Amino acid sequence: MLLVFVMATWGLNVIATKIIVTAFMPETITALRVFTAGICVFIILGFFKKVRLPSRKEFRYIFFACLFNVVCHHFFLSLGLLKTSATNGGLILGLGPLLTTIVAFFLLGTRITLIRLLGIIMGFMGVTFIVLFGNAGVSTVSSGDIYVFLAIFAQAFSFSLIKKCSETLDPRLMTGYMLVIGSVILFIISRFTEPNGLKEISHGSVSVWMIFFASAIIATALGHMIYNNAIGKVGVAESAIFINFNPFFALIGAVIFLDEQITASQIFGFIFILAGVLFGSGAFEEFLSQSKHKKNQLYLNKVKDLH
Numbered sequence: 001m002l003l004v005f006v007m008a009t010w011g012l013n014v015i016a017t018k019i020i021v022t023a024f025m026p027e028t029i030t031a032l033r034v035f036t037a038g039i040c041v042f043i044i045l046g047f048f049k050k051v052r053l054p055s056r057k058e059f060r061y062i063f064f065a066c067l068f069n070v071v072c073h074h075f076f077l078s079l080g081l082l083k084t085s086a087t088n089g090g091l092i093l094g095l096g097p098l099l100t101t102i103v104a105f106f107l108l109g110t111r112i113t114l115i116r117l118l119g120i121i122m123g124f125m126g127v128t129f130i131v132l133f134g135n136a137g138v139s140t141v142s143s144g145d146i147y148v149f150l151a152i153f154a155q156a157f158s159f160s161l162i163k164k165c166s167e168t169l170d171p172r173l174m175t176g177y178m179l180v181i182g183s184v185i186l187f188i189i190s191r192f193t194e195p196n197g198l199k200e201i202s203h204g205s206v207s208v209w210m211i212f213f214a215s216a217i218i219a220t221a222l223g224h225m226i227y228n229n230a231i232g233k234v235g236v237a238e239s240a241i242f243i244n245f246n247p248f249f250a251l252i253g254a255v256i257f258l259d260e261q262i263t264a265s266q267i268f269g270f271i272f273i274l275a276g277v278l279f280g281s282g283a284f285e286e287f288l289s290q291s292k293h294k295k296n297q298l299y300l301n302k303v304k305d306l307h
Contacts, residue, residue: 003230004245006223011090011249013219013256016211017077020085023208026078028197029100031186033212034074036218037180044225054169054177061165062177069158070182075189076151084144087260088112090250091130092148094273096122107160119280126272133265138304161227171228179224248271 020029045051054062081089098120104110119172127149165174190197198229202210247270254260 002226006226007170007224007245008249009219011251013215013223013251014081014090014093014250015086016215016219018081018089019208019211020215021082022243023204024262025190025194025197026082027075027186028080028194029189029201029212031183031190032187032201033216034070034179034220035183036213036216038183038222039178040217041172041176041220041225044127044221045084045170045176050170051176052173052192054174058165058169058174061161062169063181065161065165065174066182066234067176067185068154069162070178072154073151073158074182076122076147076154079152080147080149082143082144083150084142085260086104086258087143087251087262087301088130089148090254091270091273092127092145093106093152093250094247094270094277095123095127095149096156096246098280099153100121100159101280101282103157103160106188113218115285116280116282117185119276119278119284121276122272123276123280124267126276128253129265129269129272133263141190166228172225175224175228179220200283223246230247241263275299 017030020033023029036240042051077089099118101112102120106114130145162171162174165171249267251270255262257264
């Protein structure tokens with residue numbers, strides 16, 4: 001249930017991020033949002049006395065995971081949502097489990113079966129529907145869609161690094177280090193790309209700042225803590241299955257809060273991505289395996305009763 005809660009916050013966070021990066025300079029406000037989230041993580045972990053310095057080996061994993069999970073992911077996501085709809089962004093982010101499966105295959109040696117390969121193909125077909133025909137039926141590729149795709153690919157790559165580091169370091173503590181270090185790097189980048197970014201902050205309304213803190217504390221801080229902890233306990237592919245709920249909540253949020261219109265191509269894309277994730281992430285195979293195990297168990301119980 002906690003992972004479903006995380007997916008709800010992440011799906012709605014697409015809407016929140018869209019509002020925030022539209023109201024402020026995208027890279028500057030993203031750096032501040034991520035830094036706020038990182039500080040919240042350390043406050044929570046400090047209360048439970050879970051804070052410690054990482055070893056050199058752990059720090060290397062933290063640094064590289066932070067480059068992909070925080071710097072690249074949030075950098076591309078903020079730029080992408082500035083140039084595409086929240087609906088498109090949320091649907092493309094739903095491709096995460098498939099990309100995670102592909103990355104896990106190359107880095108962790110996870111086996112890709114024929115069913116998973118079929119799922120990967122279906123997922124990319126869904127994204128093609130959304131990218132080419134999701135913008136009011138216009139057959140063009142938006143630069144915002146490409147940025148969002150790069151954002152989710154960077155995050156998928158980082159999950160394998162998080163899995164490796166979580167063997168010795170609490171994933172929640174790793175999350176805190178990643179967010180703080182990543183936000184500092186993002187802020188340095190923003191000083192070059194957005195010299196007047198800090199001046200624009202004073203123009204924000206109370207409602208936008210409320211969305212900012214909700215995004216930073218609930219979605220980014222608590223969400224990443226819970227999800228990264230799940231990766232350390234149940235594995236990369238298993239945790240990624242729950243990202244199925246992400247595009248659903250993003251779609252609902254875009255319609256309710258942003259009054260965005262959902263096109264037929266976006267619905268087709270959503271169906272293909274959902275089916276692709278179920279097949280490609282191994283969820284369908286796991287379901288078949290559990291069903292077979294239950295049937296065998298029932299058969300053995302009946303045989304015992306007969307004897």
